[in-house]
Every structure is written in structure tokens, then in C-alpha cells.
Amino acid sequence: MTHTYKHHHTDLLVVLTGQPNTGKSTLFTLLTGLHQDIGNYPGVTVEKKTGHFSGNGQNVEVVDLPGIYSLESYSPEERVTRNFILLERPEVIVVVLDASNLQRHLHLALQLLELEVPTVICLNMTDMAEHWGLEVDAAALEKMIGVPVIPAVASSGKGIAELKKTILEVAEKTQQNEHCPTGWHLDYGTEIESALAPITQSLSAKEHLMEDFAPRWLALRLLEGDSESQRIVQHHTHEPGWESLLKNSDDTIASFEKTHKKPLAKLMTAKRNEYANNVAATVVKRVRQYSRKSDLIDTYACHPFYGLALVLAIVSVVFYFVFHLAQEWTWIPAYGNDGLAWVSPCELTEIFFGDILPTGLNSILQLEEGTLVYSALYDAIIGGVGGVLTFVPIIFFMFLFLAILERVGYIARMVVVFDRLLRIFGLHGQSVLPLVMAGGIVNGCAVPAIMATRSMKEPRERLITIMVLPLMNCGAKVPVYMMLIGAFFAAYQVPMMLGLVAASWSLALLSALVLSKTLVRGKHSPLLLELPPYRRPTVIAVLYSALLNSWWFIKKAGTIILMVNVILWVAMTFPRTEGADSRAQLENSLAGRVGKLLEPIGRYAGFDWRDNIALAGGFAAKEVILSTMETMYQMENENYRESETVEPKLTTISGLFPEEQTGQVSETSGVEQEEDDLERATNTLKRILPTDPQWSMLKAISMMIFIMVYAPCTATVGVIWRETSFKWAMITLIYTTVLAWILAVAIYQIGMMFV
Amino acid sequence: MTTSQHTVTTIAELRVGESATVIAVYPDSASDNGSLVSRLAGMGIFPETKISIRQASRSGKRPTIVAIGDTRIALGHEVAEMISVSRN
Numbered sequence: 001m002t003h004t005y006k007h008h009h010t011d012l013l014v015v016l017t018g019q020p021n022t023g024k025s026t027l028f029t030l031l032t033g034l035h036q037d038i039g040n041y042p043g044v045t046v047e048k049k050t051g052h053f054s055g056n057g058q059n060v061e062v063v064d065l066p067g068i069y070s071l072e073s074y075s076p077e078e079r080v081t082r083n084f085i086l087l088e089r090p091e092v093i094v095v096v097l098d099a100s101n102l103q104r105h106l107h108l109a110l111q112l113l114e115l116e117v118p119t120v121i122c123l124n125m126t127d128m129a130e131h132w133g134l135e136v137d138a139a140a141l142e143k144m145i146g147v148p149v150i151p152a153v154a155s156s157g158k159g160i161a162e163l164k165k166t167i168l169e170v171a172e173k174t175q176q177n178e179h180c181p182t183g184w185h186l187d188y189g190t191e192i193e194s195a196l197a198p199i200t201q202s203l204s205a206k207e208h209l210m211e212d213f214a215p216r217w218l219a220l221r222l223l224e225g226d227s228e229s230q231r232i233v234q235h236h237t238h239e240p241g242w243e244s245l246l247k248n249s250d251d252t253i254a255s256f257e258k259t260h261k262k263p264l265a266k267l268m269t270a271k272r273n274e275y276a277n278n279v280a281a282t283v284v285k286r287v288r289q290y291s292r293k294s295d296l297i298d299t300y301a302c303h304p305f306y307g308l309a310l311v312l313a314i315v316s317v318v319f320y321f322v323f324h325l326a327q328e329w330t331w332i333p334a335y336g337n338d339g340l341a342w343v344s345p346c347e348l349t350e351i352f353f354g355d356i357l358p359t360g361l362n363s364i365l366q367l368e369e370g371t372l373v374y375s376a377l378y379d380a381i382i383g384g385v386g387g388v389l390t391f392v393p394i395i396f397f398m399f400l401f402l403a404i405l406e407r408v409g410y411i412a413r414m415v416v417v418f419d420r421l422l423r424i425f426g427l428h429g430q431s432v433l434p435l436v437m438a439g440g441i442v443n444g445c446a447v448p449a450i451m452a453t454r455s456m457k458e459p460r461e462r463l464i465t466i467m468v469l470p471l472m473n474c475g476a477k478v479p480v481y482m483m484l485i486g487a488f489f490a491a492y493q494v495p496m497m498l499g500l501v502a503a504s505w506s507l508a509l510l511s512a513l514v515l516s517k518t519l520v521r522g523k524h525s526p527l528l529l530e531l532p533p534y535r536r537p538t539v540i541a542v543l544y545s546a547l548l549n550s551w552w553f554i555k556k557a558g559t560i561i562l563m564v565n566v567i568l569w570v571a572m573t574f575p576r577t578e579g580a581d582s583r584a585q586l587e588n589s590l591a592g593r594v595g596k597l598l599e600p601i602g603r604y605a606g607f608d609w610r611d612n613i614a615l616a617g618g619f620a621a622k623e624v625i626l627s628t629m630e631t632m633y634q635m636e637n638e639n640y641r642e643s644e645t646v647e648p649k650l651t652t653i654s655g656l657f658p659e660e661q662t663g664q665v666s667e668t669s670g671v672e673q674e675e676d677d678l679e680r681a682t683n684t685l686k687r688i689l690p691t692d693p694q695w696s697m698l699k700a701i702s703m704m705i706f707i708m709v710y711a712p713c714t715a716t717v718g719v720i721w722r723e724t725s726f727k728w729a730m731i732t733l734i735y736t737t738v739l740a741w742i743l744a745v746a747i748y749q750i751g752m753m754f755v
Numbered sequence: 756m757t758t759s760q761h762t763v764t765t766i767a768e769l770r771v772g773e774s775a776t777v778i779a780v781y782p783d784s785a786s787d788n789g790s791l792v793s794r795l796a797g798m799g800i801f802p803e804t805k806i807s808i809r810q811a812s813r814s815g816k817r818p819t820i821v822a823i824g825d826t827r828i829a830l831g832h833e834v835a836e837m838i839s840v841s842r843n
Binding site for chain 1: 791793794795796797798799801802809810815816817818820822823824825826827828829830831833834
């Protein structure tokens, strides 16, 4: 049982462990480069990062364990670390310590050393220690704790080669003889040691147990009253005698408590602290005084008013740059038919998948336009892939900025400033950034916003944040709002938009509050957070974070999104109606039939079946509502212009770009044409809707609120699914749609009383 | 506890600039299973640690920021109330 997830595919297993903010993940990146994989430990929402490097002809698997403050088995991170080290039996564990704060970090290091697994200490941030006027003697530390100590500066790559070399050396020794005791023991004093000895001895006699656990370590944990260790003794001993063993340790605990009036566990912790203090006092010398600039910055950055203003300013700037770098600014040169043109990364993706690839491919395949195969290949599949990839530039730039904020140490300050405010609603201080990214200021996208919650450590608050992010006004909802506002409230554009922003924040916060009291119950973790000193981020670490997260999105979320969109395409294309125009075809399709079926329900909100079909199309991407609505409405109201109307298609699923019409791709670039389509649909609808007897200002408001709240687009659902689980993705889908309907009905019905 | 009564208080009651020595952490037993004590210890807050206040709780209006040597820890009001200290 204990060896079930032992490594198989590599020669050596090495784990990185240490407290948060030690530069552990930068070190991991430097050791493994881009050979990384992010996943979860089975059954818990603790991120698992694995990577590889090779050296001495050996393939080394490196696992970056979660940052922890101690090695008790209380938090999921602590349990994961402890179990992973004990059960996976890595050849080497690398304990990363912050040289500038050695005394505190030794607390954890001593606990890890007691596991008696071959260990290498990486004394990181020696530059920081020096900067602070501290002299840290690595050789003296090595002598005191009996394991290799490698000084390093992860941010500049110093010491990495030496660390790799030492890891391989220690691993080689481990491989040569199974048990490689470090030779170091923390002395707990005669009284505790003499109580410890008999327990250690009787544990050593249990062969089954000793395959996996160091007897002294287990004895120490038993004396601390650690319940998990008691379970280990129960489950792993196949020989009789464990009852008396446990009773023995319980008796010792009781007798100590009697004589010392203090729990034995506390006495032992005190001994460890004392030892850590001694080591630190010997090893670290203060050679000059230093005044921390971080403290000065923090008097403003953590201030309830200035701090708040600073967070909002920084978040807005990040938001602005992410979306402008990805979408708005045309800074990438592209050579097309018209010579050199400047495009944005998102446009480049659009042009490639909407124009270059289909045109190029069709010059080989020679498929006839308008046929089913043509539509399936270019609209559903290639268009779908392109739609997924248009998110990538946004995700890339968002993680670039997020990684900078994180490594600078600013995220922790953000939490401090916003904690009290957002806690009221069951959210977390860190939720503010995702909320803005999702459309808190108008425009934005829930997909990168959901991914931005990754750095949140509290699983419950993270889940609640993810579930309310789709309620924000993302960039795909805005064109639909603009059309309806233009058609019915042309004189009140600004107040209407502000009203929509206020509505979406209120709904998101209230939904969070209700979710935290109903579906996502649990204990709210109290604020307890280290404020690391401000640091300069490492270029490589920041770049890798952006690259790895983008790649994760393509590989893990992209596939789900693509699948759901192909299903949607099928629903809007089948059954085929021969010889019918696009409107009749859509009306008769699966999606159209569902739209008609929903008429009795939608009617209460003022929607007829045409609106229902448009809203169903909006599940693919909210801006598709415009083009679908155009198709549904224009024939009845105007002369049907065959040349301009194309079959409603789900070519893009991007939450950012409107539907594209591949019929004319060879003429103009995909991007210009999309803008034309969007503008045309908007103008047509602006003209038609006010004259339509079914429409009124009331219906427009009801519709806008419905669009704001109802079912997140497929891309968002796909990412929620991947970041949480299928269950939570479905719950989000259902609660948003039900809430949207209730709100729309309430607005429409109450409004009708006054009209 | 041997400390005289009038100097014993919790971190939540301390003001900016005040320094104190940690006596003990009393987790709210209903909601805690020891994780808070061990996490605080890992962050450097355990009995006999000297701390000073960088930002005060002001009866829960804002998080407390505590300095322990070169470490800075932000504590919510409920955590600050669990840590008993004696004023220096």
C-alpha cells in the first residue's frame, strides 16, 4: 500500500520543500526549465508541480512541494508534504531556507531533518542577507546539522550548478546503500530522551514499519500526541504489540503533563526552538545595521485608504496593459496580400485561423463552400481551435503581470488591504484582481480571470470567487449592451453603462455571500499571512510562469472548450433543412427547437422564441447573440438581403471577438471584416428593434440583466471545469441561469405594472 | 501564567509601535485543531518571542501587522485576539 505511487519512470526522485517566500519556485524553474507539469495531488486541491533535469546520465524528477510553515499534519499542504516524503521515498529532499531569516526557517528544517531522509539544504537569498548586513556561515551550518549546505541566489542563478551537483552526489550515496542516516539528532535533553529511547527501540523491532519510517521520528511524533502517527502504527504493524506501544506513549505524555504542568508537545517544540535559536546565533552574524525600506513602503501599501487606492490603481493598470498588449495595440508585423500590416496578437491568431489556414487548406482540399463538410471543417473545427487560441495572448500577458506582482511581494499587501471588505461577502482579499480582470471595469474576460485565482491559497474562497466571476461585464457582453442601449436609451449611454457596472458588482458580491452561506459552506480561514520583503522579480521565472500557464490552458482547457463548441455547432446545424434560408434552418435546428420549447418560460421575462434562440447561441460566446438576433429579426422587418446574410455559425468561441463569416475571407482580412459584421448587426438591430412591437425599454433592461447573469460562455464553463470539477462547472451554469431568469422576470413583471 | 495581571493582553489590544512578548496562543477550540498554533510557530510567533506592532487592529478595523525580527505577519482580528502577550 505504501508504495502505490512510487516513481517508476525516472532514475531519481528529488523534492523541493521549504516555507513560502523562500524563492523555492524560482529555484524549481532554474532546475527544470520548461520541463514542468502542473497538476493536483489526488483528492486535495493542492497544486502539484513536477519537472525534470538530467545529469550524470541520470534522469531526475523534481517535485516542487507546496510551501509550508511547519510539518504537523494539520493543513492539506502539510499533509501532502509529509506523506509525499514518507511514502514516495525520494532519493534526496532539498530544503530551501531563506538565509536572510534563518532562525525562523530552521524551525521547519529541523522537523524535516528528523524524517531522516537524505537531505540537502539550499541556503537561498544569500544576497538578501548580505544586503541586510548579515553574514551567514554556510560551512558552520553544515557542521552543526550534518547535511550539505549550498549557498545560492536563485534570482540570479548563483549556486544552481553546485546544487545540482550535490543533489546527484547525495542521490548516488542513497542508491548505493538503502539506509543513509544523516548522523544528526536533535538532543531533547535527558528527561525526554530517556522516555524516547524505549519507544524508539520497540518501534525498531517492527520490521514492516521500519521499511517506511525512521523509528526515532515516529517515536517523537507519538510523544507529541500526533494522531496520524498513531494511525500509522496501527495500520502498518502486522505484528501484535502495537496497542501496548501506543499505551506506553500515552502514559509517558500523561506523566510529563503531570510533572511539568505543560503538554509534552509544547516542551518538545520549545526544545526545537531553542536549538534553532542556538544554531542561528552561531551561524548568523550581524555585521552592520540596516533599515528596511519595505516597512516604509508598507506604511502606505497596507494603509486602509492609500493602500486601497494603490491596489485599485495597480489593478487598473494591469488590466489596461493586459488587454491592450493582447488585443488593442497592433504591435506585431504581419505580411499579407496588402504588404506589411501591424496587428495585435489576438488579431494574428484570428487571421491565421479565420483566413490563412482555411484558405491555404482549401486550395488543397478544394471543398465546396456552403457544404456541410466545409462548414464542419472550417467553422466548427479550425474556427473552434482559433477561438480557443485567441485567449492565449490574454492569458500570457495576465500571468506575466501576475507573476511580477507575486514575486515582487505585492499580492500579500493586496490581500491585507481588501481582506476586511471582501471577507464580508465570503470572498478573499485576493479576489479583487480576478473580479477586475473578468470585467469589473467593463470589458475583460472571465477565462483569464478564473485562471488568475490560481495563486489563492484558500480553496473555499477561491471556489466562491470562481463561481461569481462570470457575472462581471466581460468584453463580449458589452457590444450587446451597446446595441440595446443605442436602440432604446440613446440619450443615456453613460448612466446606463454605469448602472450595468454597479449591477454586476452588486450581483457578484451578493451571490458570493449567498454561496458562502449555502452551497460552499465551511469555515472561513482567518487572515494569517506573511508580508515578504519587496523583491525584484526574476525575468526567467516570470516568463516561464506566463508560458507554462498559457500552455496549460491550451492543453487542458482548450480541449474541453473545443469539444463543447463542436457539440453546440451540431445543435445549431442539425437537422438540416434542405433549401431553406438561414433563418428557417436555424429555427428548425436542435437549438431552434429548444428555443421554441422554452418560449413558455422565457415569456415571463418578455422573451419570445427568437430571443431564446439568440440567447442559446450566446452560450458559445455572448457576442454571438447579436448576429443570431440579426438573423432572427431582420427578415420579418426588412427586405431580406440575401447577399449579406450568411448562415449563423459558431466560428469563434472567443469571448472577445464577434462571429466571423468565412464566406468572404479571401477579400478582406478576418479582423476588419468581423468589425464590419459586428457593426452591421448592431446597426440593423438598432433600426429594427425599436419598431418591433415585441420590444420596449423594459424588455431591453430585462434582456441586458439576463445576458449579464445567465450561463457563462462555453470557454468559461470549460475553464471552471478544469480548475475545479465538472460538478462545480454545472452548478455555476445552473445557478447563473436560474438567477438570470428570476431577475429578468422580476424586472419585466414589476415593470409591466407601471407601464 | 506568572506574568502580573495588568500587563497581560492580546495582540489585538496593542497600539502601533508597542512591543510585547508572546505568552501563549489560545486557539478558539471549537474551530481549531492545532493548525493555527503550528502555523504561527512556523511564522515565528511562539511563547517568549518578542514582537512589535507595525499596524494596529483598532478593534478589528484593519489587519494587525506584527514584526518578529525581520519577519512581518498580517493577522486578522480573530487571530490577533488569540495571542496573549505581555507588554514590554
